[in-house]
Amino acid sequence: MGSYLLKRILIAIPTLIAISMVIYLVLALAPGDPLGELANSPSITPEIRENIRRVLGLDQPIHIRYVKWATAFITGNMGYSFVNPVQVSQLILQRLPTTLWVVGSAYLVSVLIAFPLGILSALKRHSWLDNLITTFAFAGFSIPPFFTGLIFIIFFSVWLGWLPSIYDSTLVITDLGGFVTQAKQSILPIAVLALFQTAVLMRYIRAAVIEQLNMDYVRTAYAKGLSGWQVMTRHILRNALVPVVTLIALDVPAVFTGALVTEQVFRVPGIGSLLIDSIVRSDTPVVMAITFIYAILIVLFNLLADILYGVLDPRIRYS
Numbered sequence: 001m002g003s004y005l006l007k008r009i010l011i012a013i014p015t016l017i018a019i020s021m022v023i024y025l026v027l028a029l030a031p032g033d034p035l036g037e038l039a040n041s042p043s044i045t046p047e048i049r050e051n052i053r054r055v056l057g058l059d060q061p062i063h064i065r066y067v068k069w070a071t072a073f074i075t076g077n078m079g080y081s082f083v084n085p086v087q088v089s090q091l092i093l094q095r096l097p098t099t100l101w102v103v104g105s106a107y108l109v110s111v112l113i114a115f116p117l118g119i120l121s122a123l124k125r126h127s128w129l130d131n132l133i134t135t136f137a138f139a140g141f142s143i144p145p146f147f148t149g150l151i152f153i154i155f156f157s158v159w160l161g162w163l164p165s166i167y168d169s170t171l172v173i174t175d176l177g178g179f180v181t182q183a184k185q186s187i188l189p190i191a192v193l194a195l196f197q198t199a200v201l202m203r204y205i206r207a208a209v210i211e212q213l214n215m216d217y218v219r220t221a222y223a224k225g226l227s228g229w230q231v232m233t234r235h236i237l238r239n240a241l242v243p244v245v246t247l248i249a250l251d252v253p254a255v256f257t258g259a260l261v262t263e264q265v266f267r268v269p270g271i272g273s274l275l276i277d278s279i280v281r282s283d284t285p286v287v288m289a290i291t292f293i294y295a296i297l298i299v300l301f302n303l304l305a306d307i308l309y310g311v312l313d314p315r316i317r318y319s
Contacts, residue, residue, distance in 0.1 A: 082283045099268075167189065201244070205240070260276060
């Protein structure tokens, strides 16, 4: 295991370096001026603009800028935003709690719903219950989240008036009433995200369980007198989770980077909306930091998934 982890880490390092170089090059060559807002200000003279560009290092060759950025990123310095006079890390930390609350809660809800429904659908396959769950799953991942969000807003906010359609980022929770308000304004974005993610996970879990139900070891377990619950929990689930782990491991990093579309629909001030705003305003340091952090999380959770393979299936050996 130790040598395997060392090999994966040694492979991950050049992979992340290559990813960072590609991202930096694309953003550096992308259209748009990072100082565009300053350029439109009549109070900023060309001399001042050039001084600002020199201070930010935008007058240097791209390879020198990349080396400086990468060196600073390793030490935890993500630089300063071109639009807001604060550190990029501070901007991300300001948005991270909201993203973890909304997107993290949605993912947790989807996992808790998808597993029992997926298993039930597999055990009752071709029945009316399986058809009902399958219809729900197809509808869940066929309808785009932005359209689902608009439907929820029209129905629950406009027609019924039960829930707010806009997320209030200035809300401060000081009592039970504040917590209730926070919960109410989080219901719609969490429901939209959970609906889509539940549908995706449920189909994977159903397919994985059905594949295991036809295996010889399952028939042997039943022949030995084990109950259906014992066969499911001790044997089927352990093997069925192997492919599902990959899907979950690849989805978890999205919890940290936010839901781009849903955050825009409900005006949730998370990292996803920060990324969209930064792209529109050509705020390169913020875009670079968020995208590279996402790449790091993808690599780390892939490594975690490989480790979990050995835990779930002892037949897997690392070399």
